[in-house]
Amino acid sequence: MGKKLRISSKTECDALIIGAGGAGLRFGVELLEHKPGLKIVAVTKVGHPQKSHTNTAQGGLAAVDPEDPFDDPVYHMFDTWKGSDCSADQNIIKKIVESAWEQVIWLENHGMHFSRNEEGRLSKRTFGGHTVRFGEASAFRAIYEADRTGKGIMDTLWFEALKGGISFLNQSVATELLFKGNRCAGAVIFNQKNGKFVTVLSKVTVLATGGSGQLYRVTTNCRQNTGDGVGLTLRAGLPVMDPEAVQFHPTGIVGPGILASETLRSVGGILRNKDLEPFMERYAPAMKELAPRDLVARAIENEIREGRGVVNPDHKIEHVWIDLRHLSDYVHDVQIPEVSGFFKKFVNLNPKKDLCPVRPSNHYHMGGIPTDEFGRVMADKRRPIDSLFAVGECASASFHGFNRLGTNSLLELITMGKFAGQKALEYLDQGVESPEGKPGEKTFGLFSQFLEANGKESVFTLRRELQSLMTEKVGIYRRASGLEEAMERIRELRERAIHAPIENKSLLMNQELILRWELENLLWLAFATARAALERKESRGAHFREDYPERRDEYHHHTLVRMERFGRLEISSRPIDMSLYNKKGAHWERFGILERKY
Amino acid sequence: MAQSYKLRLEISRWDPDRSKGWVQGYEIEAGGILRFTDVFRKINEELDPTLAWNSSCEHAQCGTCSVLINGRAMLACELLVENAVAQFGTTRFKISPIGVAPVVRDLVVDLEHAYERVHRSKPYVIKRVENPLKGGEYRVSPRTLDRYVEATRCINCFCCAAVCISSNKGFLGPNAMLASIVRMMDPREGEKKERLKLLYSERGLYRCHTSKGCSHVCPKGIDVAHFLALAKQGDFQGGRPAERR
Numbered sequence: 001m002g003k004k005l006r007i008s009s010k011t012e013c014d015a016l017i018i019g020a021g022g023a024g025l026r027f028g029v030e031l032l033e034h035k036p037g038l039k040i041v042a043v044t045k046v047g048h049p050q051k052s053h054t055n056t057a058q059g060g061l062a063a064v065d066p067e068d069p070f071d072d073p074v075y076h077m078f079d080t081w082k083g084s085d086c087s088a089d090q091n092i093i094k095k096i097v098e099s100a101w102e103q104v105i106w107l108e109n110h111g112m113h114f115s116r117n118e119e120g121r122l123s124k125r126t127f128g129g130h131t132v133r134f135g136e137a138s139a140f141r142a143i144y145e146a147d148r149t150g151k152g153i154m155d156t157l158w159f160e161a162l163k164g165g166i167s168f169l170n171q172s173v174a175t176e177l178l179f180k181g182n183r184c185a186g187a188v189i190f191n192q193k194n195g196k197f198v199t200v201l202s203k204v205t206v207l208a209t210g211g212s213g214q215l216y217r218v219t220t221n222c223r224q225n226t227g228d229g230v231g232l233t234l235r236a237g238l239p240v241m242d243p244e245a246v247q248f249h250p251t252g253i254v255g256p257g258i259l260a261s262e263t264l265r266s267v268g269g270i271l272r273n274k275d276l277e278p279f280m281e282r283y284a285p286a287m288k289e290l291a292p293r294d295l296v297a298r299a300i301e302n303e304i305r306e307g308r309g310v311v312n313p314d315h316k317i318e319h320v321w322i323d324l325r326h327l328s329d330y331v332h333d334v335q336i337p338e339v340s341g342f343f344k345k346f347v348n349l350n351p352k353k354d355l356c357p358v359r360p361s362n363h364y365h366m367g368g369i370p371t372d373e374f375g376r377v378m379a380d381k382r383r384p385i386d387s388l389f390a391v392g393e394c395a396s397a398s399f400h401g402f403n404r405l406g407t408n409s410l411l412e413l414i415t416m417g418k419f420a421g422q423k424a425l426e427y428l429d430q431g432v433e434s435p436e437g438k439p440g441e442k443t444f445g446l447f448s449q450f451l452e453a454n455g456k457e458s459v460f461t462l463r464r465e466l467q468s469l470m471t472e473k474v475g476i477y478r479r480a481s482g483l484e485e486a487m488e489r490i491r492e493l494r495e496r497a498i499h500a501p502i503e504n505k506s507l508l509m510n511q512e513l514i515l516r517w518e519l520e521n522l523l524w525l526a527f528a529t530a531r532a533a534l535e536r537k538e539s540r541g542a543h544f545r546e547d548y549p550e551r552r553d554e555y556h557h558h559t560l561v562r563m564e565r566f567g568r569l570e571i572s573s574r575p576i577d578m579s580l581y582n583k584k585g586a587h588w589e590r591f592g593i594l595e596r597k598y
Numbered sequence: 599m600a601q602s603y604k605l606r607l608e609i610s611r612w613d614p615d616r617s618k619g620w621v622q623g624y625e626i627e628a629g630g631i632l633r634f635t636d637v638f639r640k641i642n643e644e645l646d647p648t649l650a651w652n653s654s655c656e657h658a659q660c661g662t663c664s665v666l667i668n669g670r671a672m673l674a675c676e677l678l679v680e681n682a683v684a685q686f687g688t689t690r691f692k693i694s695p696i697g698v699a700p701v702v703r704d705l706v707v708d709l710e711h712a713y714e715r716v717h718r719s720k721p722y723v724i725k726r727v728e729n730p731l732k733g734g735e736y737r738v739s740p741r742t743l744d745r746y747v748e749a750t751r752c753i754n755c756f757c758c759a760a761v762c763i764s765s766n767k768g769f770l771g772p773n774a775m776l777a778s779i780v781r782m783m784d785p786r787e788g789e790k791k792e793r794l795k796l797l798y799s800e801r802g803l804y805r806c807h808t809s810k811g812c813s814h815v816c817p818k819g820i821d822v823a824h825f826l827a828l829a830k831q832g833d834f835q836g837g838r839p840a841e842r843r
Contacts, residue, residue, distance in 0.1 A: 046654050046660075046662065047652060047654075047662055047706075047708075047709030047710065048709045048710060048713050048754075050660070050661075050713075050753075050754055051654045051655075051660040051661070051662045051709070052654075052660075053654070053655065055655065055659060055660050055753075056655045056657070056659045056660065104735075105733065105734060105735055108735040108736065109726065109729065109735070109736070109786075110722075110723065111722060111723040111781075111784065111786060111787075113743065113747060113750045113784075114735075115740075115743075116738055116739065116740045116743055117740070118739075118740065119737070120737035120738050120739040120740070120742075121735060121737065122735055146747075148659070148751065151659065151753070152750075155721070155750075159721050159722035159723075160722060162717055162721075162722065163720075163722045168710070170709065170710045171702075171709075171710075193702055193708065193710075222654045222655045222656070222660075223653050223654055223655075223656060224654060256633065256636075256656065256657065258656075258657040259657075338659075342657060345658065345676050345678075346631075346633070346657065346676070346678070347631060348631065348678065348680070348681070458643070458647075459647070460642060460643040460647065461643070464643075502647075503647050503648050504647075504648040506614075506615045508614045508615060508702075508703065509614065509650055509702045509703040509706055510650075510703075511642075511650045511651075512647050512648065
């Protein structure tokens with residue numbers, strides 16, 4: 001204690017990437033393709049970029065092959081729009097969908113090991129919510145690398161980053177954004193490995209810190225997905241968009257929460273309740289198991305709530321079954337080996353013979369740092385911040401609206417990473433700026449509080465309590481009374497957190513210290529999420545209010561939340577872009593406010 | 599079902615502030631289908647918040663949580679307590695960091711250091727062959743892909759490198775070799791000469807003594823030694839003569 005925290009050095013670079021997963025590295029590689037030799041620094045919280053969460057995506061990425069006689073980009077746009085519960089921005093949908101195939105080819109040409117068909121071309125398969133002819137039949141649109149598509153993308157991107165000479169600050173986090181007027185000047189980085197804080201000044205900065213699954217008790221997310229980028233943005237006084245739009249994947253494996261991909265359902269897996277009834281027929285007569293995620297998740301949760309779930313004796317968690325027993329050995333061994341193997345490894349079951357326990361798990365945050373179509377971070381409804389970008393799950397452009405379709409997130413991260421990189425080129429002619437204020441001041445305020453706390457609370461217990469609270473009150477089903485209670489309790493948790501001591505006071509690879517910092521980020525995001533969910537008195541996509549079960553047109557907008565000081569929140573809105581509808585091009589009538597039935 | 603076990607874990611610790619190492623024992627009760635990462639978390643929550651360990655995805659897809667458990671290199675996230683008790687026939691476990699890089703603290707090693715060897719083997723496509731179909735994908739037949747697809751599943755957990763008897767003699771290591779062998783077999787790679795040089799370099803393939811420890815411990819079940827053997831023979835067509843052109 002009494003240790004004086006200080007900035008130990010200052011470096012300058014062309015581009016600073018905060019979060020070196022798929023989106024962040026796609027951004028960096030795009031810069032290098034146009035200007036080889038740029039000095040790019042990529043900060044990652046994990047031990048090496050290959051360990052990023054992108055790596056765990058399984059199913060595939062959606063892209064319409066221009067040579068496909070049955071599919072068409074407009075169908076993909078329609079599915080995304082409908083899937084988003086009419087809440088995605090249509091300019092973003094158009095831009096991403098239209099460049100999807102080109103980006104798939106880019107990945108393939110750079111060495112990704114996509115699965116192939118007999119002609120040696122890219123294999124395609126169906127995926128939940130993706131259709132041809134506006135919902136008539138399932139589309140073969142998911143391009144994949146077995147059931148490790150995310151790994152294929154992550155590998156291709158870190159290989160290219162390595163080849164292009166991006167330098168990495170591994171096991172490091174950004175603790176503070178630096179500004180000069182309306183321009184981002186860089187960030188303060190804390191390197192856990194040497195315990196040092198450094199100032200990195202950059203011409204452009206991109207936030208690509210990923211999701212925030214650790215906000216919930218059961219999540220498919222990695223251990224480090226704690227909403228750090230959103231926390232950073234909120235504390236910088238910038239808005240966050242649609243924090244209440246949180247996706248629960250219908251099929252997390254009980255109890256570690258590991259994702260059992262949609263692929264299991266697209267190859268023919270059937271969901272059954274305790275009476276072994278294939279219950280999806282009751283909820284989505286046409287699409288059944290392939291209906292969008294929020295519908296399937298609510299269906300399962302409803303089966304459980306109405307007493308048709310099964311309780312796992314080891315984890316004491318209620319679940320339903322996914323039945324894979326009727327699938328051929330070929331499907332098990334060739335099409336879904338990794339996912340099928342998860343059941344063997346993590347719950348000691350054989351999916352060829354046994355029913356497998358699954359339940360909805362937190363999976364994806366559609367909301368995040370608001371950006372325009374170039375990935376530029378927005379200071380408000382209209383004005384972007386100079387040289388600050390956000391891409392990937394921490395950002396919201398918004399391509400997914402209030403519900404994301406499977407295979408659309410990998411597509412989003414490579415396309416938005418590329419678009420943002422392209423735009424960032426325009427900012428490279430300027431020099432670096434000296435930031436206003438004292439870099440590190442905010443960071444040291446927080447960190448000395450963490451290191452000097454000496455009460456009786458436990459950081460671990462507080463995190464667990466927050467996760468349970470969010471799962472119960474701000475989860476799949478929400479209502480006003482629960483959300484109000486949640487806000488009250490999040491305030492209390494934050495008060496208690498201030499007194500949670502850290503036993504080890506070292507700055508060197510001190511995971512207690514990082515956990516405490518993560519808890520702070522989680523609390524900020526939790527409060528913003530609960531408050532925004534309370535404000536939205538309707539149900540839309542993944543945001544489901546029991547007290548307002550219908551979607552209401554008066555809420556046809558994005559939520560913008562600003563919270564520079566904890567608990568003091570300003571809510572405003574951003575209109576949803578309806579340009580496909582308003583421009584009256586081909587099939588424009590498909591892009592109005594639609595009823596969402598599957 | 600729902601059986602729980604009284605475990606004794608003896609964990610190697612390292613305090614970088616004092617440059618001091620020691621072994622610390624923890625007694626803890628854990629349910630049968632908890633994983634070792636869950637057990638570490640339980641130790642943090644109930645016994646000792648200062649114990650540092652590393653993980654990321656916690657479902658055997660990222661290879662961050664590799665440790666030595668009773669001397670065997672494995673991923674802590676996929677070892678269930680009940681399986682560990684069955685496999686090792688004991689409830690006492692010695693846990694130490696994987697010896698492929700300097701320890702940062704306790705069970706956390708400097709992965710960046712370990713990865714340097716993979717970086718040296720240039721896992722990317724060095725130089726692409728010309729694509730006959732401009733603007734489209736390369737045609738790669740599923741048979742060709744089959745020859746090396748297994749090796750692309752490597753997650754660089756370094757379990758193989760940890761047990762490799764040649765690793766300490768400058769050998770780049772089984773996983774680093776694998777990354778290069780994949781590109782030798784990948785029809786899109788145009789720079790085969792440099793690859794061969796790399797594979798047959800001073801720190802390359804011939805350091806391998808074919809102990810096959812790599813294949814034995816690979817959490818992904820990749821037969822690493824098989825690929826190394828093919829490469830030693832210069833057989834990058836995957837050892838299936840019938841399919842050679």
